[in-house]
Amino acid sequence: MDVKIHDESGQIVICMAEKRLDAAIAGQFKDTVRPHVASEGGDLVLDLSAVEFLDSSGLGAVIALRKALPNGRRMYLRGLTANVDRVFRLTRMDQIFDIIPTDESGAA
Template sequence: MSLTSTATDTAQIITVNAARIDAAMAIQFKEDMRAHSADGPARVILDLSAVEFIDSSGLGAIVAAMKQLGSGRRLDLAGLTPTVDKVFRLTRMDTVFDLFASLDDAIAAEAG
């Protein structure tokens, strides 16, 4: 699992550089997310634009990543491909996370 992290004035952006977040990658994803988001701004944006497939283990790993941020911090999701977006909506996770069509939309939402 490859994650990269950058910072803006108001948020930390963590980009997933993998086509899948599934059972084989879920544990590594959680560990990498913990390492990248251990401290930082209150808002973390997870850029999922490269992810084309996510299963229940991957979904659980993203929920776990949100929980490990703790209170006072939030995890927003950006750049969901149609397949990944469908998984979040079918599981009603779109009521838990703010979903943005693109990373630019997510960044603009904070600014606007």
């Protein structure tokens, strides 16, 4: 699984570099990212621009990470592809998560 984590202007940015966030890797993704969620630091930005497919297990992993955030920290989603954005909208999770809009060129 390819996940890159770095600091960007005081925020912890997690870039999921896989095309699929599904049942096959959702648990590993959550286990890899959870220490960064629970640690001290700025808000969390989850960059899903490489993810073309998200199933219920992947969505559950993203929700679990949000729930694990300490009080006072926020989680933002950015780079949602059309298919991933559709999952968030159909499940109404777009009303729960802070989503950084992406323009038509794909830039956040």
